[in-house]
Amino acid sequence: LRMGNCISEKKGEQNTRYVQSKATxxxxxxxxxxxxxxxxxxxxxxxxxxxxxxxxxxxxxxxxxxxxxxxxxxxxxxxxxxxxxxxxxxxxxxxxxxxxxxxxxxxxxxxLCTGGDLFKKITDRGKPMSEKEAAFLIEKLLKALQHCHSQNIIHRDIKPENIMYGVDDEIKFIDFGFALVVNKKKASLDIAGTPYYIAPEVLTGKYGRECDIWSLGVCLYQLLTGRMPFDGRDQPEVFGKIKSGVFVMPSKLSPECQDFIKRMIEVDPSKRITSLQAMQHPFIKNKGGEIQAQVDSEEQAKLDKDIVNNLKKYRGQSILKRAAMNVLVKQLAPNQIDTLKKEFEKMDKDFSGFIEVKELEQAIKQADLEFTAQEIRDIVSQLDFAQNDKVNYSEFLAATINTSQFLTEEKLAAIFKTFDVDNSGQITAENIKDAFSKFGKEVSEDEVREIMEAHDLDGGKTISMEEFTVMMMGKV
Structure with a gap:
């Protein structure tokens, strides 16, 4: 959703639009x-x-x-x-x-996340998590952090209240209100976060992505022990303990778990473990299970050939259909896309949450498929809806999902309304520009013209529900 110059110069002006969109x-x-x-x-x-x-x-x-x-x-x-x-x-x-x-x-x-937050889970269960359960959870969150950090995004407020359970108990980070894009390793930033979870360098005002690892380490300690590593009567006492980095490590925890926590809650950010390193630590690999399961079998690690063929077929789809498919996949439940999620993770070797050309090349080679280097580059280029030279998770799902299985009449109508911005019952050229702006993408006049030429089948200068259905169900 593109915002543009949407904040008033005059403080408190009530009729200033925040969203630069005609959708009301x-x-x-x-x-x-x-x-x-x-x-x-x-x-x-x-x-x-x-x-x-x-x-x-x-x-x-x-x-x-x-x-x-x-x-x-x-x-x-x-x-x-x-x-x-x-x-x-x-x-x-x-x-x-x-x-x-x-x-x-x-x-x-x-x-919608229906399962409550992690803090509620901790308090409701009344006892610490097992190491296996905690490792499995932390692994998922580390993958999410790696996705953020690979784009220079820092969350800055990781705590159990900002970790929610969604459908099927899928764990998710929420609340990016303090998040920033920081292109330097260390930047001069304001102090942000929640006191018990703040990394020591944040208190100096000069920090980077490492602060998220510290905060997640504090969460892990809390999950496994039921208490905070740094506690005190007031904020200055808590901050003093955080700066010292001294905390009690329970002897009941396994040696590999203790080592993992120490590497996450390390006072020196330059020595602190990164999200990628953390996923390779024995605590995660031996107890988390997901990463190890991915490489247990060389045959299982091979990419499904049908997936690659679907990626190739998807190349010719119009940008309107690709955008509509992105809307569809975001509406599906985790159990509906679990198989495709696993296929995505086979290719995403660096756990960045993106598939790059070199990763697709490697996956295709392992699957014993014959594609030229140009064909592979073309696949990535055509799937690259966000125009960042790589394929993100939703783009991959949109290209590989079985449309006929999930595209019900109700879902078609709901997706159509996403593009029918002014609720007229038709999609106009202006609607297309406005809808794409809500996805954070600008479309040129030429692109809009191409969309209308491809999908305005009766020449009425709009796309009707019937024409939209033909696009979604066909190969246009």
Whole structure:
């Protein structure tokens, strides 16, 4: 969702649009029933459960924020958060959908996580996690961090309250309100985060991505012991202990677990383990299970040939269909895409959450398939919806999923409404530009012209629901 120059020069001007999109809150209300249930509330406003009016299986969370209660800094922070949420695409990070606003409120549409947060899990169970269970969970979160860190994104507020359980108990990072893109190894930044989880270098105001590893290490310690490594009567005492890095390591923990925690909660950020190194540590490899399971069998590690052929076929699809397929895959439950997720992870050797040309080349070679170097580059280029010379998770799913299995009439209608921005019952050239801006992508006049020429079958200068259905179900 492109924001543009959307924050008022005049503080407190109530009619300033936050979202640079013609889609209004009326459009949101026509698409979702947002009066279902309040999921939570805070100083920012309330979070509502919303249900898609076209497809009752699609439920999302909508955070409603009152502009009157937000300063200009709050608006700048929210704009940055949305831009970062558009950039990340990982199964262990909550999905961002879109944002709407009116004169009084901003409506942030996100994936619904129904399982509560990790803090609630810790308190409800009343006893520490086993090492195996904790390692399995931490491995997923490390993959998500590697995805962020490979793009120079720092979360800066990792704590159990910002780790949620979604559908099928899938674990996910949420709340990127403090997240930043930092291109230097260390930058001069403000102190951000939650006191018990803050890394020592954050307190100096000069830090980088290593601070996330420290915070996740503190979470792991808490999961395994039921207490904090650094505690105190007040904030200065807690910060003093954090700076010293001295904490009690329970002897009941296995040697490899103790070593792993020490490497994560290391005072010197230059000596602290990275997310990629952490995934290769014996604690994760021996107890987490996911990474080891991937390489147990050379035959299982081979890429499914049908997957590669689907990637090749997908090359000729129009950018409108590819965008619509990206909308579809974000609506599917984890169990519906589990097989494809595993195929993606076979290729994603560096756990960045992206497939690059060299990784696809290697996977195709292992699968004993014959593709030229140019064909492989073309596959990546055609699938590269985000235009970053690599294929992200949703792009891969969109290219390889069995459309006929999941594309019901209800889902078709719901996806159509995503592009029918002004709720006219037709998709116009302006609608296409506006919808793509909500995905964080600019489309040129030539691209829009090509879309209309390909899918406006009756020459009416719009794309009807019938024409949209032909596009989605056919090979156009």
């Amino acid at each position: 809150v009326d459009k949101l209300k026509s698409q979702y029933d947002i009066n279902m249930k309040v999921l939570g509330s805070g100083s920012y406003g309330k979070v509502f459960l919303a249900q898609n009016k076209e497809d009752a299986t699609i439920k999302i969370a909508i955070k409603v924020m009152n502009k009157r209660d937000m300063s200009e800094d709050d608006l700048v922070s929210l704009k940055r958060e949305v831009q970062i949420m558009q950039q990340v695409d990982h199964p262990s990070i909550v999905k961002y959908y879109e944002t709407y606003d009116d004169k009084k409120y901003i409506y942030l549409c996100m994936e």
